[in-house]
Amino acid sequence: MSALEIIRLEQISKHYGQGDLEVLALHKINLLVNQGEYCAIMGPSGSGKSTAMQILGCLDRPSTGRYYLQRQAVDSLHDDELAYIRNRKLGFVFQQFHLLPQLTAMENVMLPMTYAGLPHKERHERAAYALNQVGLEQRMSYRPNQLSGGQQQRVAIARAIVNQPILLLADEPTGALDSRTSQEIMNIFQSLNDRGMTIIMVTHDFETARLCQRIIWFQDGTIINNALTPEEFREFSRGSSRTAPTAATTHL
Amino acid sequence: MAVYLAENASMAVRTLSANKLRSGLTMLGIIIGNASVIAMIAVGQGAQQFIGKQFQSLGTNILFVLPGIAPEGPLASSIPAESLVLDDAEAMAREVPAIAGVAPEKSDRLRVTWADKDTQVDVTGTNSEYPSVRNAGVAKGRFFSMLELQQHQRVAVLGSETARTLFGDRYPVGAKIRIRNYSFRVIGVMAEKGASMGMNQDEAIFIPISVMASQLTGEDNAYTSPSLQSISVSAKSSENMSAAQFQINNLLRLRHNVKGENDFTVRSQQELLQTADSITGMLVVLMAATSGISLLVGGIGIMNIMLVSVSERTQEIGLRKALGATHKDIQVQFTVEAVILALTGGSIGIAIAVAGTVIFAALTPLEAIVSPVAILLAVGVSGAIGLGFGVLPARNAARLDPIIALRS
Numbered sequence: 238m239s240a241l242e243i244i245r246l247e248q249i250s251k252h253y254g255q256g257d258l259e260v261l262a263l264h265k266i267n268l269l270v271n272q273g274e275y276c277a278i279m280g281p282s283g284s285g286k287s288t289a290m291q292i293l294g295c296l297d298r299p300s301t302g303r304y305y306l307q308r309q310a311v312d313s314l315h316d317d318e319l320a321y322i323r324n325r326k327l328g329f330v331f332q333q334f335h336l337l338p339q340l341t342a343m344e345n346v347m348l349p350m351t352y353a354g355l356p357h358k359e360r361h362e363r364a365a366y367a368l369n370q371v372g373l374e375q376r377m378s379y380r381p382n383q384l385s386g387g388q389q390q391r392v393a394i395a396r397a398i399v400n401q402p403i404l405l406l407a408d409e410p411t412g413a414l415d416s417r418t419s420q421e422i423m424n425i426f427q428s429l430n431d432r433g434m435t436i437i438m439v440t441h442d443f444e445t446a447r448l449c450q451r452i453i454w455f456q457d458g459t460i461i462n463n464a465l466t467p468e469e470f471r472e473f474s475r476g477s478s479r480t481a482p483t484a485a486t487t488h489l
Numbered sequence: 490m491a492v493y494l495a496e497n498a499s500m501a502v503r504t505l506s507a508n509k510l511r512s513g514l515t516m517l518g519i520i521i522g523n524a525s526v527i528a529m530i531a532v533g534q535g536a537q538q539f540i541g542k543q544f545q546s547l548g549t550n551i552l553f554v555l556p557g558i559a560p561e562g563p564l565a566s567s568i569p570a571e572s573l574v575l576d577d578a579e580a581m582a583r584e585v586p587a588i589a590g591v592a593p594e595k596s597d598r599l600r601v602t603w604a605d606k607d608t609q610v611d612v613t614g615t616n617s618e619y620p621s622v623r624n625a626g627v628a629k630g631r632f633f634s635m636l637e638l639q640q641h642q643r644v645a646v647l648g649s650e651t652a653r654t655l656f657g658d659r660y661p662v663g664a665k666i667r668i669r670n671y672s673f674r675v676i677g678v679m680a681e682k683g684a685s686m687g688m689n690q691d692e693a694i695f696i697p698i699s700v701m702a703s704q705l706t707g708e709d710n711a712y713t714s715p716s717l718q719s720i721s722v723s724a725k726s727s728e729n730m731s732a733a734q735f736q737i738n739n740l741l742r743l744r745h746n747v748k749g750e751n752d753f754t755v756r757s758q759q760e761l762l763q764t765a766d767s768i769t770g771m772l773v774v775l776m777a778a779t780s781g782i783s784l785l786v787g788g789i790g791i792m793n794i795m796l797v798s799v800s801e802r803t804q805e806i807g808l809r810k811a812l813g814a815t816h817k818d819i820q821v822q823f824t825v826e827a828v829i830l831a832l833t834g835g836s837i838g839i840a841i842a843v844a845g846t847v848i849f850a851a852l853t854p855l856e857a858i859v860s861p862v863a864i865l866l867a868v869g870v871s872g873a874i875g876l877g878f879g880v881l882p883a884r885n886a887a888r889l890d891p892i893i894a895l896r897s
């Protein structure tokens with residue numbers, strides 16, 4: 238067992254609904270992610286990627302199985318303990334940015350520190366530093382509706398990293414952006430990873446996934462392959478190009 | 490903790506001012522409720538004080554003897570109103586030691602003319618002690634004397650309002666007016682007194698009771714003493730009030746041969762004041778209670794809009810939870826919003842009430858008193874309403890699952 242272990246999932250299952258309506262979104266997943274890794278999760282639509290991200294992000298609890306975050310079992314913690322972990326240890330980036338429209342970029346970035354109870358001055362300094370990291374030092378007092386999609390997503394990234402999390406989770410962060418803007422976002426992720434940030438990102442785009450060291454392939458609620466290099470993935474997807482998309486369509 | 494609340498408050502102000510129309514409409518109920526509670530209390534207390542002053546202007550040592558029993562008695566209407574006569578008044582003056590003066594009153598609404606002026610006035614027959622007993626001053630000329638009364642002289646003293654109606658700016662003393670076609674010489678004008686218990690005391694004419702009984706109402710004969718509407722009595726001092734009341738009671742029971750229930754009522758100024766006070770007090774409570782209901786409705790309005798707002802803001806709530814907001818953080822956020830809505834609405838309501846009261850006081854003889862207690866109470870109640878009615882929406886918000894909230 239590595240000393241740098243960040244995430245360990247053991248036999249994680251998740252089902253939604255009950256009885257006839259029950260959907261098995263995840264089925265006995267095992268996963269190990271170490272400090273400093275940059276992983277892409279890929280797979281057909283409905284294969285359970287977002288469900289897995291929500292469990293990894295402590296936004297939801299698994300139905301069965303164990304989840305260790307930095308060797309701490311978090312699958313059975315109370316709501317407030319999970320809130321604390323989300324606040325201090327995890328950063329999220331969503332496809333739809335989810336910025337609060339009435340707040341400026343700066344205030345949006347300061348929000349997680351509000352819940353951390355940091356003094357105002359420190360919040361301000363840290364938020365300014367985070368916005369600087371994503372190249373938005375000129376736009377701190379803009380509101381979301383005065384920013385482009387890419388800029389909004391960069392604010393969201395600044396907000397995700399401002400509490401210095403141990404893990405950055407991004408569910409299709411470039412899904413709502415054009416390819417040039419996506420490239421900017423990927424550059425930011427790359428530089429964060431270069432400085433040691435562990436990142437797990439869901440994407441549908443191979444060009445995006447190619448930038449990661451490790452690709453995790455989901456299908457029908459299970460992990461088919463959990464450590465493909467981009468080169469292996471190219472081979473893998475060529476071999477299964479008939480099956481993977483077909484599986485997705487039948488699933489839907 | 491204080492910093493935490495202040496941050497929540499400033500966030501709430503941002504959120505609420507982002508949607509001004511909705512916030513305004515949400516506050517409307519509280520605004521109206523607060524404005525009406527405070528205005529009602531102000532006007533009510535003003536009325537109470539006004540009535541108190543009116544009674545004070547009648548004199549403090551005064552007792553009223555009225556025919557019939559107290560109006561609240563079941564037999565009130567069955568006892569003839571003629572039970573009080575002039576002889577009673579004279580007997581009281583003669584035989585009750587605690588009394589300083591007695592003024593009988595026999596009134597009728599009669600036609601009064603002068604030159605081309607023609608009006609209806611309450612004409613009161615009384616005696617020369619009226620001004621001292623009723624604490625009423627004479628502004629011009631003089632009141633009539635005992636001698637004029639005994640000689641049945643047709644002299645009249647006008648209330649200030651009546652003098653103005655008949656004579657305008659002219660000097661009335663010495664003029665001849667006609668009351669029911671009898672000619673009267675005006676010898677004086679009373680000082681202004683203002684209205685009391687719905688009656689304008691300045692719209693009056695005072696004449697000797699002997700003339701009133703013999704010539705104007707025509708019931709004077711050798712066998713019966715003329716009946717009276719009331720007898721005003723002034724006690725020698727305020728300490729003598731209850732003694733006077735007791736002695737008058739005994740004298741009249743004897744004179745009227747009463748075995749059971751009195752056929753007259755002796756009322757002190759104090760009692761009348763208390764009655765009026767309790768009536769207006771009740772009115773104030775009633776009005777305040779009615780407005781209180783509108784406050785309650787305002788609170789329900791806040792709850793209603795907050796519930797809608799929570800269901801519209803599930804994304805925001807989910808996001809905040811994803812960023813680390815606890816159950817308590819969300820609960821506090823929404824409760825603070827509700828309290829700020831209620832307090833802001835309350836303050837606007839108070840401002841409207843104060844402005845309204847000042848205008849009201851300027852337009853009417855009533856003094857309107859905006860009491861600080863009422864304002865504090867209203868602020869407190871508004872805050873409590875925000876707290877009370879904000880709890881349910883805030884709890885709904887806090888209970889939202891971050892996942893479900895982020896998805897929608």
Ligand SMILES: Nc1ncnc2c1ncn2[C@@H]1O[C@H](COP(=O)(O)OP(=O)(O)OP(=O)(O)O)[C@@H](O)[C@H]1O
Nearest residue numbers: 253254260261262281282283284285286287288289
């Ligand atoms: N709240 C829910 N209630 C019921 N079923 C759900 C719920 N959330 C997800 N599912 C189901 O679980 C399965 C996995 O969904 P998930 O969102 O994880 O897929 P995904 O891999 O993220 O797909 P996509 O690429 O389209 O985002 C799907 O069949 C989906 O219908």
Ligand SMILES: [Mg+2]
Nearest residue numbers: 286287288408
């Ligand atoms: Mg998804």
